[in-house]
Amino acid sequence: MQVAILGCGYVGIALGVQLTDAGHDVVGVRRSDAGLDAIEAAGFDAVRADLTDSASLSAVPDADWMVYAASAGGRGADAARTAYVDGLRTVVETLGARPSPPDRLVYTSSTGIYGDHGGDWVDESTVPEPATDRQRTLLEAEEIALEETAARGIDGTVVRFGGLYGPDRYRMDRYLDGPVTEGYLNSIHRDDAAGVVAHLLTTDRARGEVVLAVDDDPVSKWAFADWLAEQCGVSPPAKQTVAERAATEGEVSRRVRASKRCANDRLHELGYDLRYPSVRGGFRPAIEAFRAD
Template sequence: MPVNQFPHRALPARFRRTRVLIIGCGDVGQRIAHDLLRGPSTVRQHGPRVLALTSSAEKAPLLQQQGMTPLRGNLDDVRSLRRLRGIAQRVIYMAPPPNHGLHDVRMANVVRVLRQGKLPHSMVYGSTTGVYGDCGGAWVDETRPVRPSTDRARRRVDAEQRLLRFGKESGLRLQILRIPGIYAPNREGGTPRTRLLKGLPVLQAADDVFTNHIHADDLARIAQAALWRGKPQRIYHASDDTQLRMGDYFDLAADLYGLPRPPRVTLQQAQQTLPPMMLSFMGESRRLRNARIRQELRVALRYPTVREGLQST
């Protein structure tokens, strides 16, 4: 960010630097931090200081090597999060909810702690487009009511609603990113290659569903843009321009990799051969409108479709 956007110009630089806290510093969180910290030395000197919450002592040195300040804390233990009170002016939350129940108790713990200190100026939450449930292939914008069909998505809705109430009551500027399938060639498990090598089937055209995507680097850029330019209590689709059914996506990837296209099966056959998690994604079809990230966040996607993204290095 330009130097003149940071407050307290009379203070030494180490005190006036904006502090950005990243909660959930996995692959995407680290990409966000990398973008925040990179640039000429004169920019870094006055740019944001990046704090990273981690529950892993082993991961702390890695985060430190990347220029972040690791903070030990466990989202499942509210007592370990007390040091987060008032520690940052801006927060990016990319941590997943627990893998059970209907409520995101981790988000509840973070909100409880944030209430006890000086509030951040803004907060970005990475949610999922799964909150819409099956839309029958219809075009969906951010005003569509949520209708989650899985407990995984219900936990995300719980986190969204908890944060929206918190933002409305406290004045915190909240931006929610609804994120589809994240991919990137340099992301672990980030391409369809492994699935294609296993020869797993996809649905026949009559049963196939529309699927949505975002390259991990573009997602990191969208999150940063929302942090600085997002409107308060605003929802954004962090999605690219791809309009493909799932089977066509895997066919495209197979052609790019020079691999055989996957076999096509009926939905009934897929239910007999594929694991429940994979089947759950085959039961929801929607196409996402992403005009807000362009018009409000002024994001120009580096990888507007999966073709460009899968070919990137």
């Protein structure tokens, strides 16, 4: 199949490698020189385009499948709207109007749209309760991915990723230095994030669906921090409740206060086998590197 990965960054490059290895023709789309160089270094074709500019998208070749994996990074709500809503709508309208439009779109979203559930379980049937402008923007983009695609004869799929980690994103100091705020980690390794998207495309599953992509172990942040410290041979970090953090910092962000456990039953029903079912296994390379220093 011909595949276009739009916003081909941390997950997109890993996805491109997996799909290329499986025999598909893949193009990664970025607009920066550094992004294009990273795609080419990974071994598949790179195309420069601005996802919010219809004319710029003419550089993107026709594709059977497109994956929208653009990120706004840590920037504010306006940047998030540009990346997730404006960019996705422009891509759907532009590529969907071609004589040979894509058959499928996979849009990568976030479990952050659920908001706070007091530590209770959530799944695909749980009604999202976005608490921030960024989370509301993500939910609006999901509607584009499912509804505006359908109007153009494209089958959309939304994949809600948990917290991404993996090479260059272990952030060990967050857990070892402390203080660690209470709550749960709903995580997925980068290679599994890419693997889920590749699996849904190549097995032709989850058309028109929302799928949670998280590992099997929504572990307590405190328990994980203590385990990680033990594995690294250092003292456990200090812990704090949300109330304690608020007492020292003032207003605590809604992202920090959000607590939930994300269930991945549907992911297993769809036949995906996690490479890293738990962050404990996924963090092993980072632990070994820490102990070797």
